Amino acid sequence: VGKCVAPRPGGVMCPSYLATRDERDSTRGRARTLQEALDGTLLTGLADPAVDAALDLCLACKGCSSDCPSGVDMATYKSEVLHQRHDVQGIRRPRSHFFLGQLPRWARLLAPLARLNNLLLRLPPIAALAKRAAGIDARRSIPPFASATLRRSTRRRRVDPARPDVWIWADSFTDHFLPQSGTAAIAFLAAQGLRVEVIQDDACCGLTWITTGQLDRARSIVARAVRTLAPYVRSGVPVVALEPSCLATLRSDARELCDAPEVDVVADGILSFAELVTRLELAVPDLSGVKVVAQPHCHQNAVLGWEVDQRLLEKAGAEVVKVQGCCGLAGNFGVEEGHYDVSVAVAETHLLPTLRQHPGAVVLADGMSCRLQADDLGDVSAVHLAELFAARRPAAR
Structure with missing residues (x-):
């Protein structure tokens, strides 16, 4: 329908078209190209260069x-x-798929050497050399690994692992790159009298494998995650996810990829930080006079919705x-060579102009990608909603 x-104002679709103004890069243009690949108009089908160019x-x-x-979901079509x-027709994958597309795996393997890795990558x-090997654009910075993962740093502080009031799921991005989001959530919730524990089991949602089309591996990773997380959800103790893209993956892609009986339990049961605060009716801090520039993650907008977060901030x-x-x-899109x-x-369509219009505002971005982009291009350190709330004393009820 074009x-x-x-x-229109308020939507996300379609960021690449807004940047290039070439209809080939719009949702409609891509859908038409895929239609022609499947109906025989493009003689080599999905292997046609036109498909690669469109996607x-x-x-x-x-x-x-x-x-x-x-209801076109081009992200899912692109993954397929x-x-x-690459997996069915045997066309060689770009090297970025092996590195960026398997980032949680590399982060887990390199975690014991995080300090050394960070030191070396400053040279x-x-x-x-690392960027070239991984298919990362030379102009991009490489985010540092956390010197101690969220799971490792909280392993010794367990008070009552049998029955906390809240479980925090340590997704791969929070665990290995942004553990401060998790420690802030713990601090905020503990200040309200809640016993908080971090799930120590490894449970990756498989997002990076999904976005790079490594779907066979993604299915097994997602199945393992839902089997691991299901007992925590079924226990009746709230489980909170801090990275919106990972939570969105469990609520949408997991249902499409995984037929495990636990998938709906997990998809319906895990909460975002804002949803948890709202459900438990927790006191929010006094942010009167604070201007917040919020960059919701696109998957948060599309799958989770950002209305709960906005109501909390306004409250x-x-x-x-x-x-x-x-x-x-x-x-991985904006990090890859050629993008x-x-x-x-x-970024110049919305994010960077908004940051320039509101200097000195608190920049809120729960998603790791959004935080990296604000830092890389806007020289702004964005914070997670949990960090914003933990930094200020809760207002009196």
Whole structure:
């Protein structure tokens, strides 16, 4: 119906089209290309270069899944096409799929050497070599690994592991890169008298494998995650997820990829931080006079919704300025070679102009991608909602 080429305020779709203004890069353009690949118009089908060209700049943001009146989910289509091209037809994968597409695996293996890795990656020749090997654009910074993962840093503080009041799921991004989100959530909840424990079991949602089309491996990873998390959800103790893209993966992609009986239990049972605070009716801090520029993660917008977060911020008295579109990094997309310029152009559509319009505002971004983009291109350190709430004393009820 062409809504993707006539975007309306409030939507995400379609960030690459907004950056290039080439209809080939719109949801409609990509859908037409895929239709021609499947109906025989393109003689080589999904292996046709036109398919690769059409999908190359898709950020897999899932904006179309909620913004498109026809419900087109190009992120899912792209994953399936990549799976068909590389795993079924045998076309060689780009090296970024082996590194960025399996990032949680590498982060887990390198965790014991995190300090050494960070030190080495500060050396320009080693950083340049690492980027080239991983298929990362030379202009991108490499996020540092956490010196101690969230699970490791909380292992010794367990008070009553049998029956806490809240479980925190240590997704791969929070665990290995942004554990401060988890420690902030623990501090905020503990200040309200709740006993909080971090789930020590390894449970990755498989997002990076999904977005790069490594679907056979993704299925087994997702199945393992839902089997691991299901007993915690079934216990009746609230389970909270801090990275919105990982929670969105459990609520959407997991249902499509996994037929384990536990998938619906997990998908329906795990809460975002804002949902947890709302459900438990916890006191929120006094944010009167605080201006918050919020960049919701695209998967958060499309799958989870950001309304609960906005209501909490407004209840706390904050002045909220919501960034309307995609940040432009979108997981591995903006990091890969060949995508940097479009990633910056997408950021210039909404995020960077909003940051420039509101200097000194608190920048809120729960998603790791959004935080990296704000830091890389806007020189701004964004915070998670849990960090924002933990940094201020709860208001009196």
